[in-house]
Amino acid sequence: MLSFLFRRLLQTIPTVLAVVALVFVLFSVVPGSIVSSMSDDSDPQVELRMKKQLGLDQPVYVRFGSYIAKLATGDFGTSFRTREPVTTMIAKRMWPTLQLICAAMAFAVVIGVPLGFVAALKPGGIVDTLAMVVAVSGLSIAKFWLGLVLMYFFALKLGWLPSFGYGDGGLKYLILPAVTLGVSPMALFARTTRAAVLEIMTADFVRTARSKGMSETRVVKWHVMRNALVIILTTVGLQFGALMGQAVVVEKLFSWPGIGSLLVDSVLQRDIPAVQGSILVVVLSFLAINLLIDVLYGVIDPRIRYA
Amino acid sequence: MMFRLVAIIAGLGLALAATAEAQTPRKGGTIRMTAPYGSSFTSLDIHTTQRAQDEIYAKALHRSLYIWNSAEGKPVLELAKEDVVSGGGLVHTFKLRDDAYFHNGRKMTADDVIWSYNRIMDGTKAYPGARFVRMIEGAAAVEKGQAKEISGLKKIDDFTVEMKLTEKVDPGFYFFTALTSIYPADEGAKESFLQKPIGLGPFKFVEHVPGSRIVLERWDRFYKPGKPYADKVIVSIMAEAAARDVAFRNKEIDTSVLGPAQYVAYQNDADLKGTVVEVAEVFTRYMGMNPAFKPFADKRVRQAINYAIDTDLIINKLVKGKAYRATSWLPLTSPAYDKAMKPYAFDPAKARQLLADAGYPSGFEFEWTTSQNESWGLPIVSAVIPMLDKVGIKVKVKQVETAVLSEVVRSGDYQAFIYSQATGPDPQAALKCFHSLTPQPACNYMNYKNADFDKLIDEAGQADDAAKRIQLLQKANALLYEEAPVWFFNYNKAVMAVQPWLKGIQLNATELTHQNVEDLWVDETSPAK
Numbered sequence: 051m052l053s054f055l056f057r058r059l060l061q062t063i064p065t066v067l068a069v070v071a072l073v074f075v076l077f078s079v080v081p082g083s084i085v086s087s088m089s090d091d092s093d094p095q096v097e098l099r100m101k102k103q104l105g106l107d108q109p110v111y112v113r114f115g116s117y118i119a120k121l122a123t124g125d126f127g128t129s130f131r132t133r134e135p136v137t138t139m140i141a142k143r144m145w146p147t148l149q150l151i152c153a154a155m156a157f158a159v160v161i162g163v164p165l166g167f168v169a170a171l172k173p174g175g176i177v178d179t180l181a182m183v184v185a186v187s188g189l190s191i192a193k194f195w196l197g198l199v200l201m202y203f204f205a206l207k208l209g210w211l212p213s214f215g216y217g218d219g220g221l222k223y224l225i226l227p228a229v230t231l232g233v234s235p236m237a238l239f240a241r242t243t244r245a246a247v248l249e250i251m252t253a254d255f256v257r258t259a260r261s262k263g264m265s266e267t268r269v270v271k272w273h274v275m276r277n278a279l280v281i282i283l284t285t286v287g288l289q290f291g292a293l294m295g296q297a298v299v300v301e302k303l304f305s306w307p308g309i310g311s312l313l314v315d316s317v318l319q320r321d322i323p324a325v326q327g328s329i330l331v332v333v334l335s336f337l338a339i340n341l342l343i344d345v346l347y348g349v350i351d352p353r354i355r356y357a
Numbered sequence: 358m359m360f361r362l363v364a365i366i367a368g369l370g371l372a373l374a375a376t377a378e379a380q381t382p383r384k385g386g387t388i389r390m391t392a393p394y395g396s397s398f399t400s401l402d403i404h405t406t407q408r409a410q411d412e413i414y415a416k417a418l419h420r421s422l423y424i425w426n427s428a429e430g431k432p433v434l435e436l437a438k439e440d441v442v443s444g445g446g447l448v449h450t451f452k453l454r455d456d457a458y459f460h461n462g463r464k465m466t467a468d469d470v471i472w473s474y475n476r477i478m479d480g481t482k483a484y485p486g487a488r489f490v491r492m493i494e495g496a497a498a499v500e501k502g503q504a505k506e507i508s509g510l511k512k513i514d515d516f517t518v519e520m521k522l523t524e525k526v527d528p529g530f531y532f533f534t535a536l537t538s539i540y541p542a543d544e545g546a547k548e549s550f551l552q553k554p555i556g557l558g559p560f561k562f563v564e565h566v567p568g569s570r571i572v573l574e575r576w577d578r579f580y581k582p583g584k585p586y587a588d589k590v591i592v593s594i595m596a597e598a599a600a601r602d603v604a605f606r607n608k609e610i611d612t613s614v615l616g617p618a619q620y621v622a623y624q625n626d627a628d629l630k631g632t633v634v635e636v637a638e639v640f641t642r643y644m645g646m647n648p649a650f651k652p653f654a655d656k657r658v659r660q661a662i663n664y665a666i667d668t669d670l671i672i673n674k675l676v677k678g679k680a681y682r683a684t685s686w687l688p689l690t691s692p693a694y695d696k697a698m699k700p701y702a703f704d705p706a707k708a709r710q711l712l713a714d715a716g717y718p719s720g721f722e723f724e725w726t727t728s729q730n731e732s733w734g735l736p737i738v739s740a741v742i743p744m745l746d747k748v749g750i751k752v753k754v755k756q757v758e759t760a761v762l763s764e765v766v767r768s769g770d771y772q773a774f775i776y777s778q779a780t781g782p783d784p785q786a787a788l789k790c791f792h793s794l795t796p797q798p799a800c801n802y803m804n805y806k807n808a809d810f811d812k813l814i815d816e817a818g819q820a821d822d823a824a825k826r827i828q829l830l831q832k833a834n835a836l837l838y839e840e841a842p843v844w845f846f847n848y849n850k851a852v853m854a855v856q857p858w859l860k861g862i863q864l865n866a867t868e869l870t871h872q873n874v875e876d877l878w879v880d881e882t883s884p885a886k
């Protein structure tokens with residue numbers, strides 16, 4: 051297990067380096083700079099001096115080398131825009147994003163997985179049809195529109211929840227953005243669970259268990275659920291990463307102070323250290339979650355070995 | 358007076374404001390403003406950012422030497438009680454307030470003013486306020502690294518500062534925005550200042566949730582007796598117009614900037630119509646034409662473009678009436694606006710004739726660089742393309758981000774572009790953008806050169822008589838209209854919805870969202886007690 055973890059951690063290094071290099075190259079070729087986003091009336095000499103001070107006058111490979119060297123010491127650099135350490139900026143934004151994603155994922159799992167499960171137990175029935183209508187709608191609905199609809203009903207019409215903002219970080223501020231973000235993975239989990247359960251129900255080992263006289267409840271609990279969980283877990287892991295990217299729409303709509311909006315703002319203002327730091331954190335989170343999922347496979351299904 | 362006149366014509370909300378003034382302001386409560394322009398606050402260091410978004414909170418937190426008086430339509434002294442002019446109009450001696458306290462309890466002195474202006478001229482930082490402070494003698498030398506301190510600034514005593522300018526201008530127009538806020542010299546350089554800024558404004562910093570909101574609370578030692586009225590100000594970042602609409606209807610926010618679609622919707626809603634206030638802001642929207650691109654070097658071609666576009670139709674149908682037709686460069690609310698000016702008529706036949714006279718009977722093709730902006734970007738360009746096509750001019754669209762567009766216009770790397778540019782409040786500064794000595798990256802984006810125009814601007818700069826100066830500037834503005842270096846599109850009509858319990862909203866022509874917050878108050882019907 052330990053050697054597996056070590057190998058996986060080593061594998062992340064080239065991925066991280068590739069992402070950092072890609073971001074570097076992209077921001078070297080796209081037009082626009084921090085200086086032009088700060089002032090549209092600055093002296094050309096000032097621009098040159100500022101670029102020199104920020105190291106932007108150096109060739110890309112020199113800047114890249116210097117960035118990697120800093121990164122190795124855990125230094126993500128200093129924001130061009132706010133002059134804060136990027137790690138501080140990210141730390142402030144990471145917690146709200148984690149809150150949002152975890153709440154969205156909890157909503158998606160709690161609603162989506164049982165829905166898919168129940169649908170699969172009686173395929174073609176009313177519950178199945180309804181569940182699949184919900185699933186298809188959930189997957190096709192635009193987050194922006196859904197967010198507005200939820201705001202309209204739960205804030206404006208019913209007055210139950212605030213329509214925007216982070217407030218004190220309390221649950222009432224979290225519900226609408228989390229549901230908005232969670233509807234799409236919820237639908238996906240419902241479909242994945244249904245498909246997985248239907249497939250396992252027809253497997254030989256399930257037929258064997260039934261023929262040996264095992265009760266349907268025990269069959270479902272010990273054979274179907276356990277085997278379906280591996281597939282569901284894979285989908286959950288992938289969705290965690292996807293939600294990091296999708297959160298930006300919800301964060302912008304609900305004025306939620308997460309890392310997604312930090313990334314977009316930093317891109318628009320050409321704050322390269324903040325862009326690099328934000329992307330790196332998103333990538334690292336994605337890799338960490340995938341690693342965690344791999345470890346959980348073994349816990350759920352002992353047949354999976356870490357060779 | 359021109360400002361006031363236009364504000365009266367433009368301001369549906371004036372009745373609201375007048376009612377507010379008739380009532381006794383209530384102490385206490387919370388003002389909940391919104392920052393609607395796209396993204397997070399750039400920084401808590403207001404010297405570093407020129408975005409209108411950031412100045413919304415900065416108007417509550419900071420103070421500058423002057424402040425904008427919306428009712429009078431001009432800058433007035435704020436941190437100084439008196440300005441004595443000498444030296445042929447170039448030397449200003451400011452008698453500073455001796456009752457202005459920073460939020461750390463220390464009294465402001467002349468050292469703070471001098472330190473702040475020197476900071477803004479730091480040539481390694483590209484502070485946007487440098488464009489204003491550069492007007493002080495010796496400031497450019499500091500910016501270029503040739504001097505340590507601005508020679509034109511002199512401390513006479515703790516509460517007197519002498520400022521020598523390079524040009525005979527009204528310094529009020531240069532030192533009223535938050536870009537030139539006065540910082541405490543001893544605190545402004547500290548790293549902690551970036552997390553917890555200290556200012557001279559009516560509200561002090563409490564909390565910043567990046568990407569979400571800024572919270573400020575009343576500064577009890579503010580120098581204006583009895584002010585501010587409210588206990589707290591919350592400025593929430595709300596980029597999405599639809600989300601703002603829900604929050605406004607849900608009474609969660611007190612102000613909401615409206616886009617063209619909402620402008621129509623609010624006007625047609627009996628419950629919301631009374632909440633709308635509007636003002637002609639000092640921004641001109643236009644298509645800039647590069648004279649280095651051969652067809653645009655000919656005045657007749659540029660005029661033909663102005664004749665070929667049905668500008669009124671675009672303003673009425675596409676912009677939903679949320680703009681005023683531009684008649685030249687200076688906007689309606691400029692003190693030098695000439696109301697006798699008439700816009701170019703929609704006359705495709707004349708456009709075709711002018712093109713033929715200029716040697717383009719079959720028209721030509723050009724590339725038009727634009728952003729996505731709904732009021733002065735791609736939707737407008739898309740509407741203009743078929744109009745130009747009818748006179749033989751083909752357009753290739755090049756779409757870029759707004760941040761990229763600003764670099765494109767400064768570098769001159771375009772054939773044509775569409776933009777929104779500040780054209781006030783100082784008409785002299787606005788027109789000086791077209792002076793041949795103004796570099797393209799500064800604000801002479803069309804790289805305009807015309808000796809007659811230069812002469813008029815130079816004479817206006819030397820004029821002692823205000824009326825004569827205005828007359829010269831109006832002549833320069835008329836010359837610009839004739840020369841048509843741009844397609845004169847519109848002047849922005851800023852529209853904001855204001856909850857009925859929020860009183861004292863000012864029709865600020867420089868930017869409607871920028872309010873002198875100490876004058877605002879909420880009555881007892883506000884849900885945020």
